[in-house]
Amino acid sequence: MLRYFFSRLVTTVLIVFGAMLLLFLLTAVVPGDPAVTLLGPQASPELVKRFVSEMGLDQPIHVRLWRFFANVLSGNLGVDVVSGRSVWSLVLNVLPDTLILTFSAILLAVVTGVPLGIYAATHRGSLLDNVLAFVSVAFIAVPSFVIAIFLLLIFSIWLDWLPVLGAGRSGDFWDAARRLILPTLSIAATWIGFIARLVRTSMLEVLNEPYIRTSRAYGLSERMVTYKYALKNACIPTIAVLGLGLGRLLGNAVFVEIVFARPGLGRLIYGAISERNFPVVQGAVLVVVVLFVLINLVVDLSYSALDPRIRRDGAGGSPV
Amino acid sequence: MVHPLVSIRDLKLEASTNRGVAHILRGISLEIGRGRILGIVGESGSGKSSLAQTMLSFLPANVSGVSGEIVFDGVDLLKLRPSEVQSYRGRRIAKIFQDPMTALNPVFTVATHLVDVIRRREPGLPRKEALRQAEAALTSVGIADARLRLEAYPHQLSGGMRQRVMIAMALLVRPDLLIADEPTTALDATVEAQIVDLLKSLRQELSGSIVFISHHLGLVAELCDDLCVMYGGTVVESGLVADVLVRPRHPYTRALLACEIEDDAEGRLVSIPGEVQDPVAPMTGCIFAPRCPHVVEACRVTVPALRPSDSGRAACIRFEEIA
Ligand SMILES: Nc1ncnc2c1ncn2[C@@H]1O[C@H](COP(=O)(O)OP(=O)(O)OP(=O)(O)O)[C@@H](O)[C@H]1O
Ligand SMILES: [Mg+2]
Numbered sequence: 221m222l223r224y225f226f227s228r229l230v231t232t233v234l235i236v237f238g239a240m241l242l243l244f245l246l247t248a249v250v251p252g253d254p255a256v257t258l259l260g261p262q263a264s265p266e267l268v269k270r271f272v273s274e275m276g277l278d279q280p281i282h283v284r285l286w287r288f289f290a291n292v293l294s295g296n297l298g299v300d301v302v303s304g305r306s307v308w309s310l311v312l313n314v315l316p317d318t319l320i321l322t323f324s325a326i327l328l329a330v331v332t333g334v335p336l337g338i339y340a341a342t343h344r345g346s347l348l349d350n351v352l353a354f355v356s357v358a359f360i361a362v363p364s365f366v367i368a369i370f371l372l373l374i375f376s377i378w379l380d381w382l383p384v385l386g387a388g389r390s391g392d393f394w395d396a397a398r399r400l401i402l403p404t405l406s407i408a409a410t411w412i413g414f415i416a417r418l419v420r421t422s423m424l425e426v427l428n429e430p431y432i433r434t435s436r437a438y439g440l441s442e443r444m445v446t447y448k449y450a451l452k453n454a455c456i457p458t459i460a461v462l463g464l465g466l467g468r469l470l471g472n473a474v475f476v477e478i479v480f481a482r483p484g485l486g487r488l489i490y491g492a493i494s495e496r497n498f499p500v501v502q503g504a505v506l507v508v509v510v511l512f513v514l515i516n517l518v519v520d521l522s523y524s525a526l527d528p529r530i531r532r533d534g535a536g537g538s539p540v
Numbered sequence: 541m542v543h544p545l546v547s548i549r550d551l552k553l554e555a556s557t558n559r560g561v562a563h564i565l566r567g568i569s570l571e572i573g574r575g576r577i578l579g580i581v582g583e584s585g586s587g588k589s590s591l592a593q594t595m596l597s598f599l600p601a602n603v604s605g606v607s608g609e610i611v612f613d614g615v616d617l618l619k620l621r622p623s624e625v626q627s628y629r630g631r632r633i634a635k636i637f638q639d640p641m642t643a644l645n646p647v648f649t650v651a652t653h654l655v656d657v658i659r660r661r662e663p664g665l666p667r668k669e670a671l672r673q674a675e676a677a678l679t680s681v682g683i684a685d686a687r688l689r690l691e692a693y694p695h696q697l698s699g700g701m702r703q704r705v706m707i708a709m710a711l712l713v714r715p716d717l718l719i720a721d722e723p724t725t726a727l728d729a730t731v732e733a734q735i736v737d738l739l740k741s742l743r744q745e746l747s748g749s750i751v752f753i754s755h756h757l758g759l760v761a762e763l764c765d766d767l768c769v770m771y772g773g774t775v776v777e778s779g780l781v782a783d784v785l786v787r788p789r790h791p792y793t794r795a796l797l798a799c800e801i802e803d804d805a806e807g808r809l810v811s812i813p814g815e816v817q818d819p820v821a822p823m824t825g826c827i828f829a830p831r832c833p834h835v836v837e838a839c840r841v842t843v844p845a846l847r848p849s850d851s852g853r854a855a856c857i858r859f860e861e862i863a
Contacts, residue, residue: 430642437596437637438657438709439630452647528693529646 226531228520232424232513239509244288247498271301297503302495307503310488315507318484322473324404329411334458336412337419340448341427352420356413357491365471368406368479375402403480407472411465418461422454429453451528456527467512543614545716546572546595546747551608553590555600555772562819564590564600566773566827567608569846572717572766577743577750579764579781581757581796585816585817587773588753589638592721595751596635596809597625613716630660631817634715638722640702648704651690657712679709682738700731707738716748725755736763757800761785765769767852771826772817779852789854789863792828826856834862 272278279287291298297307340349359367375381426432435445474486481487485504488494492500524530553565565587572578580588587599593599595610598615610617612632617625637643644653655673659665671690678686681704694702703723710718720739724732736759739752754760760767760781767784769792777790788794795812815832823841826832832839838857846853 430637430639431645433598434635434637434643434706435645435656436598436626437629437635438713439626439628440656441626441658444656449645449648453645456647527647529695 224524228517232517235513236506236510240289240506241285243502243505244285247502248284249523255405264348285314292506297506298499300355300497300500303496307449307500310500311485311504311507314483314485314488317482318473318477321400321403321407321477321482321484322470324400325407325469325473328404328408329415332408333412333415334419336416338423338446338451340416340420341423344424349420352413352416359413361411362410363475364407365475365479366475367409368403371406372401372479382460399480399482403473403476403482405475406479407469410472411469414461414465418458419454422457423450426450426453452526456523459519459523459526463516463523466515466519470508470512470515542574545574545613547611548595549609549611551591551594551610552605553587553594553599553603554605555602556604557602557820560820563823564769564773564819565594565789566823568770568773568775570768570775570778572749572751575747575749575751576766577764578761578766578768580751580753580768580770581755581760582770583755583796583812583816585819586770587793587819588770589721590773591770592635592719592751592753593720595717596629596633597622629658630713632716634710634713634718635719636703636706636710636720636723639726640699640706640723641726643706643757644702646694647731648693649690650674650692650694651698653705654678654690654709654712657709661713673712674708677712678705679706680711680742681705682709682734698731699727700735703727703731703735704738706740709747711742714746714748717751718746718748719751719753721753722755723752726761734757739763756797757785769796772823773819774827774855775846776828776856777849777852777854778846781850783851787851787863789851789859790828790856791851791862793854795831834858 224479295308297311299306300310301414303310336352340346340352343349360478427446432445432450435449440449473484474489476482477484477486478490485508489501489508492504546662547550548568548570548715551565551568552563555562555564569786570578580591582588590600594606595617597620599606606618608618612628619630620628643649645854651671654677655667655670657672658670662670662789674690675686678689683689683701684706689697689701694705697705697733700751703726706723706852712722724735725741727735740763740828752760752764764781767777767779769784769790771792777784777793784793784796792812812831817827817830823843825842826835826844829839838856842857844855844857846855849859
C-alpha cells in the first residue's frame with residue numbers, strides 16, 4: 221500500500237511539473253507584447269522598460285523558466301499586474317467558494333445518484349428505472365451552464381424563490397446556503413443521472429457474478445447481498461469512471477460560476493484572460509491543475525482501499 | 541423404512557432460447573438417503589449443475605417451465621415462496637461450487653465470508669466468538685496458520701486453498717444436505733486428491749447427506765455410497781456405487797466406465813463417440829439411442845422407464861439381453 225502510494229505521488233508531482241512547463245510556454249509564446257497589452261499603447265517607454273525588467277521579461281527564456289519554477293515552488297505565484305496584489309492571495313480569496321460549490325455538487329450527485337442506481341438495478345423495468353434511463357440520457361446531453369440559465373430563469377426570476385447572483389458573503393450562513401442551491405443543482409443535475417446509470421450498470425453486472433450466488437446459496441438476506449456484498453464491488457468501476465469525470469465537474473463549476481456571477485476560480489480565470497493578466501491566469505490555472513491531480517490521487521487511493529487486488533502487499537502473504 | 545432426506549420426482553426444467561425451448565431436465569427422479577453420499581456423474585451438458593441449482597431454487601433467468609417435485613424432509617421446495625426457500629439455504633442446505641476462483645467475493649476477507657455464515661445461524665453472536673469458530677473451521681479443513689489466513693483476500697489464496705475455505709463455510713452450516721458441484725474439477729490432480737481426502741475425513745463432522753457431482757467415476761467410487769448416472773437431462777441408471785460400477789447395466793454407464801479405464805491406461809482423455817444430446821432437440825425414444833452401440837428400432841420409439849436391475853435401476857429396454 222505504501223509503495224503504491226509513493227509511486228502515485230511521484231506521478232502526481234510529474235504531472236504538476238508538466239503542467240507548469242506548459243503554462244509557462246503558453247504565456248511565453250502567446251502573440252503580442254504583454255507589457256504593451258497591459259499598460260496600453262499610451263504608456264511611456266520608461267514605464268514599459270521598468271515594467272519589463274520588474275517582470276523579468278528581458279531575461280533569456282531559460283532564466284525565466286527557472287525563476288518561474290523556483291517562485292512557484294517557494295509558494296510565490298507572482299503578482300497581479302493590475303491590482304498589485306499577490307496572485308496567491310487572490311486565489312485563496314475565491315478558492316473556498318469553488319471548493320464548496322464543487323463538493324456540494326458531488327455530494328448531492330452521490331447521495332441521490334447511488335441509491336437511485338441501486339434501486340434501478342434491483343427493480344429492473346420498474347417505472348423509476350425507465351424514467352431514470354430517459355432523464356439521465358436527456359440530462360447528460362445538456363451542458364451545466366444551460367441548466368444553470370434555465371434554473372436561474374425559473375426559480376430566481378419567474379418564481380422569485382431564490383436569490384439570483386453572488387455567493388452572499390455577509391457571513392450569513394443561510395443566505396450563503398440559499399445562494400448555493402441553484403448552482404449546485406445545475407452541476408449535480410447532469411451527474412445524478414450519470415452516477416445512477418453507472419451504479420445501475422455495474423450493480424447489474426456484479427449481481428450476476430458467481431460470488432453473489434455463493435452469498436445467496438448461504439441464505440444471506442437480499443439486503444445484505446445487495447448493500448454489503450454487491451455494492452462494494454459495484455463501487456469500484458463507478459469510482460474509476462467518476463474519477464475521470466471529476467475534471468469535467470471542475471470545468472462545469474467554472475461555467476456555472478460565470479452564469480451566477482459567483483466568486484470563484486472560474487470567474488477569476490475568466491476575468492484574467494479577458495484582461496490578459498498573465499500572472500493571474502498562470503497562477504489560477506496552476507491551482508486548478510493541482511486540485512485536479514489531488515482529487516484524482518484521492519480517487520485512486522480510495523479505489524485501491526476498496527479493491528484489495530490492486531494493493532501490493534497485505535495480510536495473508538503471497539499465494540500458496 | 542426411513543424416508544429419504546430428499547426425493548425428487550419427475551423434475552422437468554425448460555428454458556427458452558433463440559433456438560427454441562431447451563429441455564434442460566427431462567423428468568428426473570431420484571432419492572437421497574439420510575446420511576448418505578450420492579454421486580452424480582455424466583458428461584458435460586448432461587444437466588448435473590442444473591439439477592443442483594434447481595435443488596436450491598436457483599432457476600436460470602430464461603426459465604420457461606418447472607414441474608415435478610423436490611421433497612426435502614417432507615416439504616416440496618418447488619412450492620415454497622422465495623423467502624421460505626431462503627430459510628433453507630445456509631441452514632439446512634449448503635453448496636460448494638465448481639470454480640473456487642470466482643465463488644468467493646474478491647473484496648472481502650475470508651473472515652467476513654465465514655463470520656457472516658456463522659451469524660446467519662446465530663444472529664448477534666459476538667464477533668470475537670464468531671472469529672474463533674471461523675478459525676477452528678479453517679483449521680479443520682487443513683489450513684495452516686488459520687488466524688493469518690482469516691485476514692487474507694481470496695486472490696491471495698491458491699485454488700485449493702479457496703476450495704478449502706468454501707468447504708469450511710459449508711462445515712460451519714452443518715447442513716442436512718451438502719451439494720458439491722464438481723468441487724475439484726478446477727484444481728490440478730494432486731490438489732484434487734487432497735480435497736477428496738478432506739471430504740472423506742470430514743464425513744463424521746458432516747452428519748448430513750452429500751451430493752457429490754463429478755465427471756469422474758474414480759472419485760465417485762472412492763467417496764460415494766450411491767450413484768446416479770445422468771445423460772441428456774435424464775437419469776439413465778442408479779444404484780449402490782459398489783453394484784453399478786461392477787455391473788453397469790445401461791450402455792451409457794458402460795461407455796463412461798470404458799472411457800475411464802482407457803484414460804488411466806494411456807493417460808489421455810477418451811470420450812464416447814458421437815455428440816452430446818442437444819437440449820433443444822425433442823426426445824423421441826431413448827435419449828442415448830443416437831450414440832448407443834446396441835440400439836434397435838424399438839429404442840427410438842418409446843422412452844424407456846427406469847426399471848429394477850440386478851445392480852439398481854436402469855433405463856434401457858435391452859439391458860438383460862446385452863448384459
Ligand atoms: N439457462 C439455460 N438456457 C438454455 N440452456 C441451458 C441453460 N442452462 C443450461 N443449459 C443447457 O442445459 C444442459 C445442461 O447444462 P448443465 O450445466 O446443467 O450441465 P452439466 O452436466 O453441469 O455440465 P458440466 O459437466 O459441463 O458442468 C447444457 O446443454 C446447457 O447448454
Ligand atoms: Mg456443471
